[in-house]
Amino acid sequence: KKSPQEKKQLYSNRGMTLEEDINETNRYYLEQQIAVIHKKPTPVQIVNVNYPKRSAAVIKEAYFKQASTTDYNGVYKGMYIDFEAKETKNKTSFPLQNFHNHQVKHMKDVISQNGVCFVLLRFTSLDEIYYLDAKNLLYFWDRQLNGGRKSIKKEEIDECGHKITLGYQPRIDYINIIDKLYF
Amino acid sequence: KKSPQEKKQLYSNRGMTLEEDINETNRYYLEQQIAVIHKKPTPVQIVNVNYPKRSAAVIKEAYFKQASTTDYNGVYKGMYIDFEAKETKNKTSFPLQNFHNHQVKHMKDVISQNGVCFVLLRFTSLDEIYYLDAKNLLYFWDRQLNGGRKSIKKEEIDECGHKITLGYQPRIDYINIIDKLYF
Numbered sequence A, B: 001k002k003s004p005q006e007k008k009q010l011y012s013n014r015g016m017t018l019e020e021d022i023n024e025t026n027r028y029y030l031e032q033q034i035a036v037i038h039k040k041p042t043p044v045q046i047v048n049v050n051y052p053k054r055s056a057a058v059i060k061e062a063y064f065k066q067a068s069t070t071d072y073n074g075v076y077k078g079m080y081i082d083f084e085a086k087e088t089k090n091k092t093s094f095p096l097q098n099f100h101n102h103q104v105k106h107m108k109d110v111i112s113q114n115g116v117c118f119v120l121l122r123f124t125s126l127d128e129i130y131y132l133d134a135k136n137l138l139y140f141w142d143r144q145l146n147g148g149r150k151s152i153k154k155e156e157i158d159e160c161g162h163k164i165t166l167g168y169q170p171r172i173d174y175i176n177i178i179d180k181l182y183f
Ligand SMILES: [Mg+2]
Pocket: A071, A084, A085
């Protein structure tokens, strides 16, 4: 049995990126048959490929493309789930420049189709993670477009969002929030 | 107004791949706010990237990875939609080798979560397209695993599947089948 000290180390998360934590979470959900959520591959524009005789094709020239959707999607109890994950080192606000036009447009599309759409926001310096519904994000996005502030205040996220306590398995239990909000 | 001759040419589809037709279909669904379905990017293992000073990062070495899921997914009226598309030049049967273990496993996962899961099969020589529910595909897949035939007979697809007539807009109206089956 692990001592509280060891346990604390297990639960603490220094060095893990938000993406790694989410991938771990999704792996857990998949294994436990809780939900089927995958990260989409990084979109790449392939320009030049070599096909050597007795080995695998080698991509010799390619470029990163901007994603036209969010990074994660999948299914939970028949419902379409879609989200994006972002981190900031800031402590008092979350910069909106972290999001791209394409992603915001995609979130609107998903909302129109009654999908479950949200963002996971991590304040790395505070070690805090929030679930924020995409509708709330769109509100702050539009505020910016109308000349308002270019970030979401931490207090606003505290008010509209749902704090997720980092766990061991699953690490970032966002399905728990979906359960509370939709079931 | 177009003559029947011209119309026939518009509707006929020589030279378009199944993927192109599906992408066009999805673009139409998105513009018309009918559904939000995207093709996932091709998964690539990136090994070496150059970061030139004043221009975009160049991927200098990368390899194609096997996909861990199907190629298309998204949302229609809140429901999770997931499918794979395959073509064959055969006229009397559809070879099961077109599908990979990973994809079949993923289809099972999606079915467990009550997602809408299917395959689009095109017989290129016959210019025929079928919607086949993933549960039916799994039946034929398991038959193969139990020593049965390595393909699905055309008559079996005719019986279990739903033929989709190629249209102009949308080209491959699979949402119409989903409407009939689920609404
Ligand atoms: Mg991202």
